[in-house]
Amino acid sequence: MDLRTHAHDGDRLAQACREAGLKATPQRLAVLKALLISHEHPGPEAVFRQVRGELSSISLATVYKTLDALEGAGLVERVTPLSEGRRYDANRTPHHHLVCTACGRIEDHEDPTLAPILPVDLGGFLARAVRVEVLGSCAGCRRQEQ
Amino acid sequence: MDLRTHAHDGDRLAQACREAGLKATPQRLAVLKALLISHEHPGPEAVFRQVRGELSSISLATVYKTLDALEGAGLVERVTPLSEGRRYDANRTPHHHLVCTACGRIEDHEDPTLAPILPVDLGGFLARAVRVEVLGSCAGCRRQEQ
DNA sequence: TTCCTAGTTGAGAATCATTCTCAACTGCTG
DNA sequence: CAGCAGTTGAGAATGATTCTCAACTAGGAA
Numbered sequence: 001m002d003l004r005t006h007a008h009d010g011d012r013l014a015q016a017c018r019e020a021g022l023k024a025t026p027q028r029l030a031v032l033k034a035l036l037i038s039h040e041h042p043g044p045e046a047v048f049r050q051v052r053g054e055l056s057s058i059s060l061a062t063v064y065k066t067l068d069a070l071e072g073a074g075l076v077e078r079v080t081p082l083s084e085g086r087r088y089d090a091n092r093t094p095h096h097h098l099v100c101t102a103c104g105r106i107e108d109h110e111d112p113t114l115a116p117i118l119p120v121d122l123g124g125f126l127a128r129a130v131r132v133e134v135l136g137s138c139a140g141c142r143r144q145e146q
Numbered sequence: 147m148d149l150r151t152h153a154h155d156g157d158r159l160a161q162a163c164r165e166a167g168l169k170a171t172p173q174r175l176a177v178l179k180a181l182l183i184s185h186e187h188p189g190p191e192a193v194f195r196q197v198r199g200e201l202s203s204i205s206l207a208t209v210y211k212t213l214d215a216l217e218g219a220g221l222v223e224r225v226t227p228l229s230e231g232r233r234y235d236a237n238r239t240p241h242h243h244l245v246c247t248a249c250g251r252i253e254d255h256e257d258p259t260l261a262p263i264l265p266v267d268l269g270g271f272l273a274r275a276v277r278v279e280v281l282g283s284c285a286g287c288r289r290q291e292q
Numbered sequence: 293t294t295c296c297t298a299g300t301t302g303a304g305a306a307t308c309a310t311t312c313t314c315a316a317c318t319g320c321t322g
Numbered sequence: 323c324a325g326c327a328g329t330t331g332a333g334a335a336t337g338a339t340t341c342t343c344a345a346c347t348a349g350g351a352a
Binding site: 032035036038039040041042043044047067071074075076077078079086087088089090091097098100101105106107108109119122124125126127128129130131132133134135136137138139142 | 178181182185186187188189190193213217221222223224225232233234235236237238243244246247251252253254255265268270271272273274275276277278279280281282283284285288
């Protein structure tokens with residue numbers, strides 16, 4: 001079910017929550033609806049301001065918890081990457097990163113076939129650089145998983 | 147000059163700093179050397195611990211300032227993306243993001259030709275998902291720049 | 293329908309990373 | 323080798339995120 005292709009009536013959203021094992025509280029429905037309506041990729045603060053319109057008593061902490069819950073349920077996705085905090089790299093050659101979602105290790109991955117010709121115009125947007133993050137399991141973690 | 151292909155002697159690193167318009171202080175050389183030696187994509191805290199070995203008096207604030215300076219000079223790169231803070235997205239169809247480095251706006255960009263066949267084995271690393279961020283200027287900001 | 297319980301909420305405190313402030317210090321240009 | 327602009331260190335300040343816990347409520351069971 002792609003929630004975005006339907007009217008955002010409460011029943012449908014509530015059903016999506018329940019199927020994901022979450023109680024369908026008004027706070028959750030409001031946060032989910034705000035994210036479905038917006039095309040701005042809002043952050044927690046922006047969601048909070050938006051949702052306050054219809055649920056003036058909601059707290060910012062609830063928005064954080066709700067976003068975590070919806071993300072955990074796969075109803076919503078973070079735009080920013082999984083790896084926590086800043087990480088630096090002195091390798092200035094073009095390369096991509098393999099991020100292990102189990103242990104957090106970041107490996108460099110050089111693959112010239114992925115390197116596009118830049119800058120390039122993508123329908124009005126002038127692309128200057130491409131950042132690729134490959135999420136998965138590193139060799140060490142795969143061994144442990146077995 | 148690719149710093150990584152040479153011995154990390156102080157003179158060479160100092161020269162790189164000066165060419166970038168930065169004074170070659172022992173703190174900067176130590177931070178730069180730590181990043182060049184490490185393959186762990188360390189964060190500020192990890193760099194701090196490493197550098198303390200040879201410069202026990204260095205402060206964490208200096209590490210932050212130094213990382214910013216080195217990044218600004220292009221000697222070092224952040225692994226994590228430019229967009230600040232968390233941003234969420236309820237668009238669950240596979241798509242990439244166009245991040246405008248001028249205004250911070252994030253546009254969705256659907257391009258099925260970029261979607262690789264996943265999961266795939268990349269030399270031991272099991273890739274499950276790919277996250278692509280295209281950095282550049284959005285149409286609005288390009289108009290303003292002219 | 294009503295009851296019960298596990299899950300959820302709200303408010304404020306707590307935490308943690310990052311930035312700021314400013315006086316003291318030091319590369320480096322002349 | 324003198325002077326200054328840039329840099330450092332320590333601690334305070336900021337700001338985002340998480341924690342804590344008592345009160346509340348959705349939704350399954352009776």
